[in-house]
Amino acid sequence: MDATEFRKRGKEMVDYIADYIEKIEERQVYPDVEPGYLRALIPEFPPETPERFEDILKDVERIIMPGVTHWHSPYFFAYFPTANSFPALLGDMLSGGIGCIGFSWASSPACTELETVMLDWLGKMINLPPQFLAEKDGEGGGVIQGTASEATLVAMLAARTKAIHRIQLDNENLTQGEIISRLVAYTSDQAHSSVEKDVLIAGVKIKQVPTDDSFSVRGSTLRKVIDEDKAAGLIPFFLCATLGTTTCCSFDNLLELGPICNEENIWMHIDAAYAGSAFICPEFRYLLNGVEYADSFNFNPHKWLLINFDCSTMWVKKRLDLTCAFKIDPVYLKHDHDESGKLNTLCFILQHWQIPLGRRFRSLKMWFVFRMYGVSGLQEYIRKHVRIAHEFKDLVLQDDRFEICADVILGLVCFRLKGSNELNEVLLKNINDARKIHLVPCHLRGKFVLRFAICARTVESSHIQFAWKNITTMTKVGFNTKCKG
Amino acid sequence: MDATEFRKRGKEMVDYIADYIEKIEERQVYPDVEPGYLRALIPEFPPETPERFEDILKDVERIIMPGVTHWHSPYFFAYFPTANSFPALLGDMLSGGIGCIGFSWASSPACTELETVMLDWLGKMINLPPQFLAEKDGEGGGVIQGTASEATLVAMLAARTKAIHRIQLDNENLTQGEIISRLVAYTSDQAHSSVEKDVLIAGVKIKQVPTDDSFSVRGSTLRKVIDEDKAAGLIPFFLCATLGTTTCCSFDNLLELGPICNEENIWMHIDAAYAGSAFICPEFRYLLNGVEYADSFNFNPHKWLLINFDCSTMWVKKRLDLTCAFKIDPVYLKHDHDESGKLNTLCFILQHWQIPLGRRFRSLKMWFVFRMYGVSGLQEYIRKHVRIAHEFKDLVLQDDRFEICADVILGLVCFRLKGSNELNEVLLKNINDARKIHLVPCHLRGKFVLRFAICARTVESSHIQFAWKNITTMTKVGFNTKCKG
Numbered sequence: 001m002d003a004t005e006f007r008k009r010g011k012e013m014v015d016y017i018a019d020y021i022e023k024i025e026e027r028q029v030y031p032d033v034e035p036g037y038l039r040a041l042i043p044e045f046p047p048e049t050p051e052r053f054e055d056i057l058k059d060v061e062r063i064i065m066p067g068v069t070h071w072h073s074p075y076f077f078a079y080f081p082t083a084n085s086f087p088a089l090l091g092d093m094l095s096g097g098i099g100c101i102g103f104s105w106a107s108s109p110a111c112t113e114l115e116t117v118m119l120d121w122l123g124k125m126i127n128l129p130p131q132f133l134a135e136k137d138g139e140g141g142g143v144i145q146g147t148a149s150e151a152t153l154v155a156m157l158a159a160r161t162k163a164i165h166r167i168q169l170d171n172e173n174l175t176q177g178e179i180i181s182r183l184v185a186y187t188s189d190q191a192h193s194s195v196e197k198d199v200l201i202a203g204v205k206i207k208q209v210p211t212d213d214s215f216s217v218r219g220s221t222l223r224k225v226i227d228e229d230k231a232a233g234l235i236p237f238f239l240c241a242t243l244g245t246t247t248c249c250s251f252d253n254l255l256e257l258g259p260i261c262n263e264e265n266i267w268m269h270i271d272a273a274y275a276g277s278a279f280i281c282p283e284f285r286y287l288l289n290g291v292e293y294a295d296s297f298n299f300n301p302h303k304w305l306l307i308n309f310d311c312s313t314m315w316v317k318k319r320l321d322l323t324c325a326f327k328i329d330p331v332y333l334k335h336d337h338d339e340s341g342k343l344n345t346l347c348f349i350l351q352h353w354q355i356p357l358g359r360r361f362r363s364l365k366m367w368f369v370f371r372m373y374g375v376s377g378l379q380e381y382i383r384k385h386v387r388i389a390h391e392f393k394d395l396v397l398q399d400d401r402f403e404i405c406a407d408v409i410l411g412l413v414c415f416r417l418k419g420s421n422e423l424n425e426v427l428l429k430n431i432n433d434a435r436k437i438h439l440v441p442c443h444l445r446g447k448f449v450l451r452f453a454i455c456a457r458t459v460e461s462s463h464i465q466f467a468w469k470n471i472t473t474m475t476k477v478g479f480n481t482k483c484k485g
Numbered sequence: 486m487d488a489t490e491f492r493k494r495g496k497e498m499v500d501y502i503a504d505y506i507e508k509i510e511e512r513q514v515y516p517d518v519e520p521g522y523l524r525a526l527i528p529e530f531p532p533e534t535p536e537r538f539e540d541i542l543k544d545v546e547r548i549i550m551p552g553v554t555h556w557h558s559p560y561f562f563a564y565f566p567t568a569n570s571f572p573a574l575l576g577d578m579l580s581g582g583i584g585c586i587g588f589s590w591a592s593s594p595a596c597t598e599l600e601t602v603m604l605d606w607l608g609k610m611i612n613l614p615p616q617f618l619a620e621k622d623g624e625g626g627g628v629i630q631g632t633a634s635e636a637t638l639v640a641m642l643a644a645r646t647k648a649i650h651r652i653q654l655d656n657e658n659l660t661q662g663e664i665i666s667r668l669v670a671y672t673s674d675q676a677h678s679s680v681e682k683d684v685l686i687a688g689v690k691i692k693q694v695p696t697d698d699s700f701s702v703r704g705s706t707l708r709k710v711i712d713e714d715k716a717a718g719l720i721p722f723f724l725c726a727t728l729g730t731t732t733c734c735s736f737d738n739l740l741e742l743g744p745i746c747n748e749e750n751i752w753m754h755i756d757a758a759y760a761g762s763a764f765i766c767p768e769f770r771y772l773l774n775g776v777e778y779a780d781s782f783n784f785n786p787h788k789w790l791l792i793n794f795d796c797s798t799m800w801v802k803k804r805l806d807l808t809c810a811f812k813i814d815p816v817y818l819k820h821d822h823d824e825s826g827k828l829n830t831l832c833f834i835l836q837h838w839q840i841p842l843g844r845r846f847r848s849l850k851m852w853f854v855f856r857m858y859g860v861s862g863l864q865e866y867i868r869k870h871v872r873i874a875h876e877f878k879d880l881v882l883q884d885d886r887f888e889i890c891a892d893v894i895l896g897l898v899c900f901r902l903k904g905s906n907e908l909n910e911v912l913l914k915n916i917n918d919a920r921k922i923h924l925v926p927c928h929l930r931g932k933f934v935l936r937f938a939i940c941a942r943t944v945e946s947s948h949i950q951f952a953w954k955n956i957t958t959m960t961k962v963g964f965n966t967k968c969k970g
Binding site: 001002003004005006007009010011013014015016017018020021022031033035036037038039042044045046047048049050051053055056060063064065066067068069070071072079082083084085086087088089090092093094096097098099100101105106107108109110111113114116117121122124125135146147149150153157175176177178180181193194197200201202203308309310325326355356357358360364367368370371372373374375376377 | 492498500501506521524532535536549564578582595602610660678685686687853857862
């Protein structure tokens with residue numbers, strides 16, 4: 001395929017994507033396929049000679065689309081949103097076309113520099129304390145990670161290195177292995193499973209700190225766990241506080257946790273994967289109060305800020321903490337400017353901030369989205385989602401067979417039928433089997449709960465009304481007698 | 486921006502990308518900017534209200550392009566290639582448009598299933614032993630990782646878990662920490678720096694095994710290091726063998742190393758990041774002989790197989806080894822099919838194979854590239870690069886002031902002026918300062934060496950002739966006297 005054919009096919013693909021998104025409501029939100037459906041539809045071996053683009057595009061409809069869960073359907077209320085916007089798609093196309101690999105400043109200066117500036121822009125949009133920004137030769141700065149899992153892992157590894165160095169200063173005879181075996185990390189009992197994966201990797205211990213009635217980790221509880229662990233000879237070194245948990249979008253109490261962490265030399269990392277985008281609205285910014293105590297902060301604009309996956313933004317107060325944990329400098333990555341120290345001063349050595357070496361030009365899609373929506377456009381989008389979530393909550397509250405299971409603060413509503421878990425499991429199965437809308441569950445204090453997350457960019461009040469009608473219809477099919485129990 | 490405007494702007498972007506790639510020779514391959522250039526060109530704050538697309542596209546030329554290192558210029562010979570092809574761009578556009586997140590089978594069945602089948606296709610293209618494939622309910626299978634660093638890390642962590650379990654079976658009293666502190670990993674003294682980063686993360690020790698005159702790790706050397714380490718109380722558990730090292734594209738001797746690893750319960754991982762793509766050509770497949778001894782194998786189609794970054798393909802013989810290391814199962818990721826065990830049998834639980842949870846629909850670009858080039862088209866592309874590399878080698882050999890520093894097997898030529906390192910450092914600086922072509926160096930046994938990597942998809946013999954002329958011109962500017970020395 002040469003550039004001339006790409007011009008033709010690329011434009012056809014633009015139309016295909018526009019059609020897909022414009023008419024997504026007509027597609028069934030969750031697919032009917034059974035595991036293994038696709039292999040039977042595809043040849044056993046790749047073709048020896050080139051095939052025609054027309055045939056491939058036909059196969060997208062015949063083979064791929066029947067197996068797609070349509071995350072951008074306005075009937076999709078599962079998990080959390082994943083972003084998809086036209087400006088982000090345009091930025092990503094350009095990133096692909098340029099196709100540079102930004103593993104060092106020299107490997108494509110614009111790639112590293114735009115990222116640093118975009119992270120400053122976004123940091124200002126959520127009013128992060130200036131220590132987290134790279135401008136004005138500070139000690140902090142931001143970087144794009146692939147996912148929140150990676151951001152937490154990077155923070156945890158930096159904290160591990162820092163703890164080992166500190167402890168070895170006072171105890172020369174302790175080996176790294178001995179220290180690691182005594183390190184303990186903390187997170188909420190509502191935190192995302194990725195934190196557990198991260199401690200498996202780091203080889204440290206983890207304690208899930210019990211949450212209060214609002215599913216929030218409080219200072220007194222953390223203090224108690226820390227004291228017990230220290231008495232048992234463990235070394236507390238890391239807290240992953242969560243703002244907007246995956247289960248029910250609850251918020252840990254940073255203002256209580258922060259001073260304890262600072263006092264105890266515990267690295268405080270904040271994971272606001274979903275909720276972080278809301279902090280661009282002044283009325284939600286209070287949820288981030290206490291970030292000033294944190295060492296690192298992360299959220300996923302690829303969830304709720306209209307920037308397509310992957311774009312997980314992470315800031316640190318002292319970037320030296322990250323580079324100490326990861327710094328490796330082979331000759332083939334060196335160039336003239338390295339010697340000057342200028343790159344580090346300017347916050348341009350991002351390869352030491354992450355697990356992979358290679359990096360795509362992901363800041364382009366941030367730049368496109370910020371400029372084509374403007375801050376006001378993004379705020380409006382967040383506010384619409386929150387408004388619609390409250391609308392759904394009100395519908396639930398009007399039906400006294402149901403209960404709301406956690407405070408509705410942003411775009412997630414956790415609800416259930418009053419009654420047994422079994423009842424709610426059957427309800428959810430019936431909802432998803434009907435394929436009109438798509439939800440996933442969670443457990444809250446042993447209760448099986450339905451999560452209703454506002455997800456699609458194009459979701460409106462009418463879709464919520466439809467969804468609620470659909471849910472209540474399900475409760476009429478053989479549910480009435482059980483619900484009375 | 487609505488779908489109607491996206492149709493217009495998307496097509497303009499397609500043309501912009503086509504123009505960029507068609508006319509890339511006219512752009513200076515390496516930029517003139519100094520660190521920090523970009524911040525001055527961009528406002529301090531994001532805009533409050535939306536801006537026009539035309540203005541953003543103008544800024545791409547004004548702000549971004551002056552800071553881009555043009556990896557796809559036919560005058561780019563630095564690092565290793567990074568792929569960029571029109572079919573891959575189309576596949577990526579579609580992936581962005583669908584915008585699903587494939588962290589579980591249910592979250593988008595097509596995303597997981599196409600990936601598994603594409604990894605089987607690619608495995609067959611390079612004639613991997615069938616144990617590495619997922620088809621026919623085997624124990625193995627493949628997955629797309631972001632980078633080779635991540636693939637090596639995942640393999641190392643799985644090996645670590647396996648070693649801990651095995652050792653604890655015989656030594657119940659040994660803690661995980663005690664075992665980890667005695668684990669030692671091996672790799673070539675020519676291996677990529679990412680292996681060092683991976684051991685920092687895993688908290689284990691690493692030994693760089695000395696290479697022979699061809700920069701290859703041999704069985705006898707590995708045997709010696711293992712014996713010494715065991716005598717010193719260490720536990721050898723992991724070897725990262727390299728096929729196609731970053732420095733000089735040398736190849737470790739798998740046929741000697743494999744049996745030793747199998748005998749010693751050492752996990753053998755093979756990193757063929759760059760070279761792996763060449764194994765689709767029967768005449769280069771011999772370089773992979775011995776893979777039958779390996780536990781895991783990885784290469785980067787995003788380097789040399791025309792599939793845009795990121796696409797690092799990894800296969801394992803026993804996928805249970807990976808899932809044991811990473812398995813975490815929260816309720817919100819469960820669904821009906823989980824219970825059946827069918828998903829695992831079909832190799833569909835890829836989130837346990839990697840560090841992040843979320844995953845893009847990256848197999849679409851593989852599918853597009855394999856079908857639009859055909860195996861023969863891809864082979865032709867690899868062969869062209871190898872042919873051109875040999876052409877460059879011949880040019881170097883015809884000038885007796887220069888020497889070739891490592892065997893030219895694929896698309897990389899390591900060469901230098903006979904003489905001091907300083908001389909070669911000046912030569913490289915002059916070449917890069919002239920901005921006509923772009924190279925990076927490496928060190929081989931203390932010698933400063935210039936790496937000439939065949940990179941661009943569109944590179945032809947004429948560009949090689951130009952590059953060589955450019956290099957020799959540099960040696961005439963004040964070099965003559967020194968070169969005689």
